[in-house]
Amino acid sequence: MSRQSSSRQRSETDNETSEEGLVPQGPAEHTPATAAEAAAPRGGRRGDWPAVARTVAWLTTGLSLALVFVALLLPTELALIRPGAFLRVPVEGIFGATLLLVLPSVTRRVVAVLAGAVLGALTILNLLDIGFHEFLGRGFNVVLDWILLDDAESYVKDSFGGTAATAAVAGAVILAVALLVLMALAVLRISDVMARNSAVATRTTLVLGTVWVVCAALGVQVAGVPFASRSTTALVQDRAERVRTTLADEREFAKVAAVDTYGDTPGDRLLTGLRGKDVMFTFIESYGRSAIEDPRIAPGVRRTLRDATERLDKAGFAAKSGWLTSATYGGSSWLGHSTFLTGLWIDNQSRYRTVTAGDHLSLTRAFQRTGAWRTVGIMPGVQKAWPEGRFYGLDHVYDSRDLGYRGPKFSWSTMPDQYALKAFERLEHGRKHGKPLMSEIILTSSHQPWAPLPKTIPWSEIGDGSVYRAVQKAGKKPADVFTDPTEVKTEYGKSIQYSVNSLIDYVLKYGGKNTVLVFLGDHQPLARVSGDNASRDVPVTLVAHDQAVLDRISHWGWQDGLMPGANAPVWKMSSFRDRFLDAYGPRPGAGAATD
Template sequence: MFGALRLVLALLWLVLLLGVPSDPDGWQFYGLTSVPVELAILVAALAVAPPLRRSRAFAAALGCLGLLVAAIKLANLATELSFGRPVSLYVDRLLLIDGMHLANGVIGALGLIATTLGVILAAWCIWWATARSVRMLQRALSTPPRRGVAGALGLVAIVVFVVAQTVPDVYGPARPVNDIASHMVVDQVNRLIPALAMEGRFRAEESVDPLRGLLPGKPLAGLDGADVTIVFLESYGRSALEDPRFDAGPKAALAEMAPKLTAAGVYTASGWLASPTRGGQSWLAHATLTSGLQIDDQLRYDLLMTGKRLTLTHLFKEAGYYTALIAPAITGGEPEATHFYGFDQAIFADDLGYAGPPFGWVTMPDQYTLAAYERWRKGQPKPLFTEVVLVSSHAPWTPVPTLVEDWSRIGDGSLYRTLPATGDTPEAVWSDPDRVRAQYGQSMTYSLRSLLDYTAKFLDDHSLMVVLGDHQPAPIVTGPGTPRDVPVHVFSRDRALVDRFLDWGFVEGLNPPATTAVPSMSIFRDAFARSFSP
């Protein structure tokens, strides 16, 4: 009796391991109850091949294969929930490092160590459970009667699967036999082959640069020496302005600040661009905007970093600008900031003089970053091009800093030690999807209010500021199927500079147009160069 129960549990484990879908949208009832064809093949093979029924090495090898299948499924589930796309193990392998960095900021070093040990233990358990289940099958098929019945059932399942593949509509979507596990392994192989061959295609694409040698006269002469600042707002996507679940805070911030900007003599225009990523990997958006190429995965990014593409920063340098990057999220060196991107100066977290507390993963509040930027830029050469990356609206979106009305009080940020912050711990917030969405809305509202208040109070007369999101928040927040669109706002006290963007399809004000035709972020470099060059 006990042996029969163990056999049932072994079969149940193999059915779940092989048959459970890895797509969040694929957890239909039939997806959990159909028989994996791989299990049918295993049973048939054990029924007819005596050496396989005795081999412990065979069971151990299948344990490793089961661990691989589980790893692919979990990785795919994570990338679908985080980025709204399937996983490519080869391309996404470096995301493990970034994920560990984020986890360290959210749960701390001890939490990261505990999580890592938990993952190792879970991996061993999956391997052991799979190998043990195969051993149970080997023993169960040691007698001829059982082998005959099991082999016949396995053969029937294989035939049913072949029929379903040959005549796809015979069973409809509820196929009694599935090939989810083998399909995922084959899919990763199919993704690997073009990834390995991508370099040649990418280099050919990279070499066709419409800006090299094609801009007559001095580039960006149409700016007439105006300072230019590009500000990336973390996780600022279309959903922030259109999804009512985010408490309408971001939309209200725009509505509240619009008349204040007008009263301050600031002209505005807004539009949309489509980010190459969703839910994370902000560097893909930064690279896409500055290179004029669609950089939508890590492999293309790595190839871009080793190439010689003319970046927007290089274009400004050719126009006589001093160029700088302000990146408060970076706590270590980033050589591509001064090499590939071409910035004259790169200012990271340790360079910004912040003496206040961190806000979870976020090293410093956006308002402090803007205050530090304002102090820094006054002593820089003119004209000045700066890229500023704001991160208060980065996941986990808690705690949210208090907005300081009097900017002169910000100083070195020490006052944040005494100011209240809103939001529970990340663990408490992320236990409830509705709380995650509400906290995202509050975080995004804070970032927008900080930025718009800065613009109204400190934007110079002869300057242009472009503000855009890097990507939408993760699908776990917005829901599946949301577009990758991000809002873009331009600000200047010189109306002529803002009017150039109306030719892009932008509209006056802080509300982007209600349009569905959204160009890729990759058009920005070329469109900007042509708009402001002779």
């Protein structure tokens, strides 16, 4: 090293040392002029308390290292966050240290701040991944999912109140800003310490790099994960690939949605096997396979389904059930609804926008096309304008503002299912229209957080819903249920029992010989209830009084009753539309209907 270079390095080291509170060797003119001045204590906290200053400096550096270390190794799923996940050496840290060691002072500081900010942004995305895996069973999509953050805020507001929603939003913003700032400061701090101790930092980086290479070559693992980590690099690559795939998927799905087997089928050939029937398509929120098979949830739900099957049988109804694999999990119910009704696999918001902006034939619009049914939607979960109603071919949509409810909300659910069904009877089903009715009904009482829950009351006492005030007031608090891993399963099971009972009670009281009911879950509940490795399967059931309706689906292999068994057929939810249209009408291109 040249003398000039050595001089520059000493100068830089001296200047940076002064930042730690140590007194550099200054020029002669700064020497105290008098003995009294020389004896005076050095000013500033660091001069007064050198031991405290050193301790604070060590703690700051240690916390900076810990913050960066955790950020580089943070898993994207809550179940993977355990001590073994952090007993690794991240290659990104070694590469970053090497880069900072060779850069000149000013450039080093700029790069350190930028690298810290980027690491903070990646940490925010990792935290979003954790949240999305917990609630939706998938990672965060940086192209499509920002809109869902607004839905999350609305959900918190509806479930836990405006104060909680405001606090949650403020907390999220503060956390995001803090991560960006603190991570930038942490990397800058580490960079400065490395510059002041370049020889030690160089040797340490070399040793860690050697260890990483050896462990990577030998495949060394700790707690089942590689000791030589490159998780941050892999995550960045995965995110980039998902962005590319998402953009490509938008283009490809538009082509798929434009092709429709039944798109040009005339109305007089559609649904000929259901003419004269009142057909109800009913979605039960979060009614998933776990409700029937999880040992901590299933006993009550299975008992409800068995009892309901017996009651239907005594009234002359029969049912067949199977399984459908939903396109969504834990939430985003509209993706399940649209997949079921359009026959397209709609598993993200981009696909949903594409299909609802087009003219692909939905199952509900097929009924409208025939001209033989009045088509209506009962949507208590819709609280603002819903332009998609036109795409679905609904002559009239009743949202939460149109159903006449004057009772309290039950967390997110705007009204109890029994009230929504009673309003359907009052507004549509109980009236004479000169033609049968096709209805799409969304039941919301089984929406998380499953507290407080409504109770079944006599139909004659429902009125405008004011009677539910006492029920809601006596119910459990959402926070107490949602945060308790045992209680949340119990209350979820009760919510499914309530929804199923409300629906079957409605059919028994207001249904008739021409009633046909198809009801299903839109998706499984979130992982806290359904489990980390739960399937995406949901039950689907067809109920009818006319045996000829059930005979048309005898080849489906569905099982008798409201409760599908473990061996019942499992179909993709997107396959239902074509199977249903095929069962109840001629195939596309067939001759004129004769039945």
